[in-house]
Amino acid sequence: MSIIEIFFWLLSGLAIFSAIMVLISKNPVHSVLWLIVVFFAISGHYILLNAQFLAIVNLIVYAGAIMVLFLFVIMLMNLNADADPQKNVWLKVIGIVTGGLLLTVLVSAVRSSNDLVNRSAELKTGSIGLIKSLGITLFNEYTVPFELSSILFLSAMVGAVVIGKKE
Amino acid sequence: MNELLTLMKSELVLTVLIFLLLFVKIGRGVRNEALLPIIQVLLLLNFIVGFFFNGEGSLFGGMFHTSSLIAFEKNILSLAVYLISLLFAGWLKKSQHMPEFFLLMITALLGMFLMISSGNLLMFYLSLELSTIPVAAMANFDLDKKRSSEGAMKMILSSAFSSGILLFGISLVYGATGTLAFAEIPAQLNGSPLQVLAFVFLFSAFAFKLSVVPFHLWAADVYEGSPIAVTAFLSVVSKASMAFILITVLYQVFKPLQSIWYNMLVLLAMATMVVGNLFALRQQNIKRLFAFSSIAQVGFVLVGISSNSTLGVASVVYFMLIYVFSAMAALGVAAVVSHHAGQENIDGYKGLYKNNKFLSWAMALALFSLAGIPPTAGFFGKLFLLAAGGERGAYWFITVAALNMIVSLYYYLRVVRAIFMDANEKPIDIIPLGNTERLGLVICGAGIILVGLAGGIFNFIQTLH
Numbered sequence: 001m002s003i004i005e006i007f008f009w010l011l012s013g014l015a016i017f018s019a020i021m022v023l024i025s026k027n028p029v030h031s032v033l034w035l036i037v038v039f040f041a042i043s044g045h046y047i048l049l050n051a052q053f054l055a056i057v058n059l060i061v062y063a064g065a066i067m068v069l070f071l072f073v074i075m076l077m078n079l080n081a082d083a084d085p086q087k088n089v090w091l092k093v094i095g096i097v098t099g100g101l102l103l104t105v106l107v108s109a110v111r112s113s114n115d116l117v118n119r120s121a122e123l124k125t126g127s128i129g130l131i132k133s134l135g136i137t138l139f140n141e142y143t144v145p146f147e148l149s150s151i152l153f154l155s156a157m158v159g160a161v162v163i164g165k166k167e
Numbered sequence: 168m169n170e171l172l173t174l175m176k177s178e179l180v181l182t183v184l185i186f187l188l189l190f191v192k193i194g195r196g197v198r199n200e201a202l203l204p205i206i207q208v209l210l211l212l213n214f215i216v217g218f219f220f221n222g223e224g225s226l227f228g229g230m231f232h233t234s235s236l237i238a239f240e241k242n243i244l245s246l247a248v249y250l251i252s253l254l255f256a257g258w259l260k261k262s263q264h265m266p267e268f269f270l271l272m273i274t275a276l277l278g279m280f281l282m283i284s285s286g287n288l289l290m291f292y293l294s295l296e297l298s299t300i301p302v303a304a305m306a307n308f309d310l311d312k313k314r315s316s317e318g319a320m321k322m323i324l325s326s327a328f329s330s331g332i333l334l335f336g337i338s339l340v341y342g343a344t345g346t347l348a349f350a351e352i353p354a355q356l357n358g359s360p361l362q363v364l365a366f367v368f369l370f371s372a373f374a375f376k377l378s379v380v381p382f383h384l385w386a387a388d389v390y391e392g393s394p395i396a397v398t399a400f401l402s403v404v405s406k407a408s409m410a411f412i413l414i415t416v417l418y419q420v421f422k423p424l425q426s427i428w429y430n431m432l433v434l435l436a437m438a439t440m441v442v443g444n445l446f447a448l449r450q451q452n453i454k455r456l457f458a459f460s461s462i463a464q465v466g467f468v469l470v471g472i473s474s475n476s477t478l479g480v481a482s483v484v485y486f487m488l489i490y491v492f493s494a495m496a497a498l499g500v501a502a503v504v505s506h507h508a509g510q511e512n513i514d515g516y517k518g519l520y521k522n523n524k525f526l527s528w529a530m531a532l533a534l535f536s537l538a539g540i541p542p543t544a545g546f547f548g549k550l551f552l553l554a555a556g557g558e559r560g561a562y563w564f565i566t567v568a569a570l571n572m573i574v575s576l577y578y579y580l581r582v583v584r585a586i587f588m589d590a591n592e593k594p595i596d597i598i599p600l601g602n603t604e605r606l607g608l609v610i611c612g613a614g615i616i617l618v619g620l621a622g623g624i625f626n627f628i629q630t631l632h
Contacts (some may be wrong), residue, residue, distance in 0.1 A: 112360045113359045113361035141228060145293045151277065153295055158274075158301075159267075160298065162304060163310070163319070
């Protein structure tokens, strides 16, 4: 077992464990902190795939900016451990059954797909996640979607200002 | 450069409009009464420009493509937006943020144009967001009403959830085929379970936006809470654009999986028609009634889409053209009555005919068209949809659809009965009708009658491709 494989299993285990902890933590602040661990583990996966730029962006944007926003909102809303809105047992049972069915379908679909048999991810090689190739693709093939997103942000900003500005 | 100007003409026009409105807002305040006619003229120009200099072809390596059919679909959407600016003038003039309203609406329209023209899943996703997020802000435009904020919140949450499902589906498609381009996906599809799963996720996102039945729960609350102008935009323009791109995605991109999506469409269409109609029967609020009736209408559109033929495409586009006229007229009258008399319940419409003859006739004509009663265009729209659906030979399916048309007669005609026949001691007083509203209702009425009688229009749509 090479060092990369050891890292892969370690990071995968960490990601799944902390994702479960996000769900079962009673305290919302703990959930957010576990979510940060998930993002760190996923960034580790990006580094294993030789995508340093994606790893760093993932950390800065998700673990940095978005998580801070999350924490702010949760602290402003002043949720505590007692505030558990789901009291209905049947709702929980139905949720578990449907979620389990979706998981079964997902796993069986991936397992029975011929496209994925004997394929493995490119570890340590490949240049697709490097900043140079990413920039070239973004400004050649994907110029239009890139410009489109600027209009999207403009409209979201106008909408937010209108809603927020109550005289 | 020349090609860029002609092919992307409608998008560029809209972008110019967006920036004009931004500068109007930044500059010294212009009164709504002075600004609204200018915006109406600009939107009319935008609609007229849509008929000229239409090219065909694709740009940016297949990221954007257009054809005569797509240009026609864009004209339908432009027409609907122009009608909104006419019919809801009363509410718009009183609105504190009218320039922003148009700015957001035109941005959403730009998103829809790009969505219909998109040739790549990434482009499709971004333009879908561009056509949704501004509308969620628009739903909150009745700033002092709690229900309006509630509707906007429900819309942004449910659309974020459906975007999540869509992105998951897109990433599975990319994993299973190795490409995002519409032109390259069909060759890679072989019906493996992973691809079917990816398609199901992708389709669920469409079903969310079209409010097809298991995914319809957000629609009624959002439609009821938001201002009627936004309800009209959501239930007509937004749905029409989603139906158009759904046709492209099903007929071109996922053509190899057609035996799978045919079964899905049959099941969803039946559930949508039945559930939409049954819930519409019980509604007392006119906006909720239109919400559920628009869900039922989407069921009929799915019947047309299931045919997988050029007749299917033509019948859906034709139906949407008619639906723009009929739904806009009905919602326009509802907006005028709600604005001046404060009535949104069907009981409040009792005896409307006594003092408001023009409004009553406009509403009756629109409801007849929505129900599909022969001389109006709505009948021909439904006829072609069902005929297209019948091409595959599933006649029991068409029978269910036809029976649903009969059920829908009940709740549409209940409103007509309240307006014309029910006695009311204190009927609504004479409502002063502005010129623009009158013009909008006349255009809608003319459309409802003429589009049905002029058979050439359907033939013309069939020649587009």
